[in-house]
Amino acid sequence: MxxxxxxxxxxxxxxxxxxxxxxxxxxxxxxxxxxxxxxxxxxxxxxxxxxxxxxxxxxxxxxxxxxxxxxxxxxxxxxxxxxxxxxxxxxxxxxxxxxxxxxxxxxxxxxxxxxxxxxxxxxxxxxxxxxxxxxxxxxxxxxxxxxxxxxxxxxxxxxxxxxxxxxxxxxxxxxxxxxxxxxxxxxxxxxxxxxxxxxxxxxxxxxxxxxxxxIPVSTVVSDTVENLLLATKSKDKNEVIYDLLTRGETYLTIVFANTKERVRELAKFLEAQGLKVAEIRGNIEPRERRRVMRRVKNQEFQYVVATDLAARGLDIQGVSEVINDDIPTDLEFFIHRVGRTGRNGMSGTAITLYGPDEESKVAELEKLGIHFQAKQLKNHELVDAKDRNRRHVRRLTPKKLDPEMIGLVKKKKAHVKPGYRHQIKGAIKFKQLKDKKVSQRTAARISRKERRSESR
CATH class of the missing domain: 3.40.50.300 (P-loop containing nucleotide triphosphate hydrolases)
Structure with missing residues (x-):
């Protein structure tokens, strides 16, 4: 060309x-x-x-x-x-x-x-x-x-x-x-x-x-990125991430976490499982951070754990997958995280872990135009999960009106002008109150008769 x-x-x-x-x-x-x-x-x-x-x-x-x-x-x-x-x-x-x-x-x-x-x-x-x-x-x-x-x-x-x-x-x-x-x-x-x-x-x-x-964009993230959503519920996040990293061959995966402490914790866990992991976080000495970056770019690592600061500074070729350990407080950082993959027309995958307390953040991301596919981890594989937004609508059986009320409704509909619904509701309420009073008077009469009978 x-x-x-x-x-x-x-x-x-x-x-x-x-x-x-x-x-x-x-x-x-x-x-x-x-x-x-x-x-x-x-x-x-x-x-x-x-x-x-x-x-x-x-x-x-x-x-x-x-x-x-x-x-x-x-x-x-x-x-x-x-x-x-x-x-x-x-x-x-x-x-x-x-x-x-x-x-x-x-x-x-x-x-x-x-x-x-x-x-x-x-x-x-x-x-x-x-x-x-x-x-x-x-x-x-x-x-x-x-x-x-x-x-x-x-x-x-x-x-x-x-x-x-x-x-x-x-x-x-x-x-x-x-x-x-x-x-x-x-x-x-x-x-x-x-x-x-x-x-x-x-x-x-x-x-x-x-x-x-x-320069406007049609979507906040590239359409070459597949966004997957994974509910962690009561599962151990470390185990979930390890399972994700080892489920198949990826060229390079970056796991993003909100704090440098979490980066250190997660990296230690993954290293204990035998994975070779690079850490990129704010409190690493500049010389060491440059050395790690060179090694990452030289393809010496398959897995990188990083903080959000690195999300705006990483330009590594071949990032095939991004995993969000959690959703950042500043949702703009989510865009930068996901933007590390799916670059230059290549396809990429972004997997976001979330707990029950992060539903509102997920909803905010969806308002930004991000479309998530709900997934669950089964037998070392990601499979489709039920939509988290599904709602079971309970169908209530309507109460039947007695014949007199049905006739009242029909009568009102035939004679009233626009606004008849309000009048019908009023008439029904009046009838219910009237019936209640009649019922109360009947019960009172019966009670008085019983007391007189007992006193004789």
Whole structure:
């Protein structure tokens, strides 16, 4: 199939290098945003995770880079180490493909500055020579800018990736400081899965008449993902997850849990059962976390247990299955979890475990447009279960009216004007009260007769 990126009037070597990373057809977000970025406009791009946002700004940046210009030309900030490293790898991969066509790009300096990395070494590198493309977390970039180590006087592009996540994690202040250090004629590109109201003041402060593109999606999760729902009831979750992981051959399964403590607990249990498990959680040392990520990407693990923070930072090829140990408090994280599988047109499965106290959360997810298939685990296999929403409607036998009331109803229907139902109900109630009083008077007379008889 012919490479369709030529429609954007990118440089010929850029279009040719796209073949080297096996891209053929632009995604919706690339189709909508690349022309505006190439035109020099500030851009706000809102699109779901996994929609191709990275290359929507990567390609225009490479198109404008001058490898002979020995100064910072692009700064990209990302809220987590995993996401920053993911961006760094994407830039390096394209650099290698481009360098085969234009050797000048072989010497292009692309750096990755994240918290937990060797700051002393990075400081020495900056004192010797400035990079041309800088990718990093807000804290580390702010640090280098405040120390005048990173010089951005002539920087052309500033990209804020996953802006909503930066806001949620409390990094927007650092991003604000970084933006204030940039030159006035800067081209600013902001990408985010959502655009919260609290982000608006920041956008207004730094962006000049931005093009705002919201790329709608037909479903909140890819239609290549099969969502299965499994009630745990009184079963041991650890045993259920072990049963799921060992029921058949999957290429790579990620199990998501709400807390780092739960990740540790579950990983220990699975390891005790003989499974080789990788842990990805917040309190692992940065160096160890990078080492684990490299091993996962090198296919050394078939099973990964991770927290929600990793859901926005993992970009691992071949995730065939996702298991949700529980439903996250923030339902948006559910979307990011499930988004780790079924990528690039491949099919995937997401299995969500839930207890009786999580019915309301499941209902909220269904309101978002997620269609679940109810399953149960039997003999090491997932089989169809009865719909949890089934309801047994008890059919009540209507009470029969006595002949007099039937006649009263018929009479009323024949003579009253619209609103007769209310009048009929009133008449029936009056008749019932009348009958009750008659019955009470009869019972009273009988009682008096019996008392008189006994007194004689």
């Amino acid at each position: 012919t490479n369709q990126f030529g429609q954007f009037n990118l440089k010929k070597e850029i279009v040719a290098a796209i073949d080297g990373i096996s891209f053929i057809k632009p995604t919706k977000v690339q189709q909508r945003l690349i022309p505006s970025i190439l035109a020099g406009r500030d851009v706000v791009g809102q699109s779901q995770t996994g929609s191709g946002k990275t290359h929507a700004f990567l390609l225009p940046i490479f198109n404008a880079l001058d490898p002979a210009l020995d100064e910072v030309q692009a700064v990209i900030t990302s809220p987590s180490r995993e996401l920053a490293e993911q961006l760094y790898e994407a830039f390096r991969a394209f650099q290698k493909a481009l360098a085969k066509l234009d050797p000048r790009f072989d010497a292009l300096r692309i750096v990755d500055y994240v918290g937990g990395s060797d700051r002393v070494k990075q400081t020495h590198q900056l004192e010797k020579k400035q990079p041309q493309v800088v990718i990093g977390t807000p804290g580390r970039l702010k640090d280098f800018l405040s120390q005048n180590l990173l010089l951005v006087n002539h920087n052309r592009f500033f990209v804020v990736d996953e802006a909503d996540m930066a806001l949620d994690m409390g990094f927007l202040g650092d991003v604000n400081t970084i933006a204030s250090a940039m030159p006035a004629d800067l081209q600013m590109l902001v990408f985010s899965a959502t655009i919260p109201d609290k982000l608006t003041p920041f956008l207004r402060k730094y962006m000049k008449e931005p093009i705002i593109e919201e």
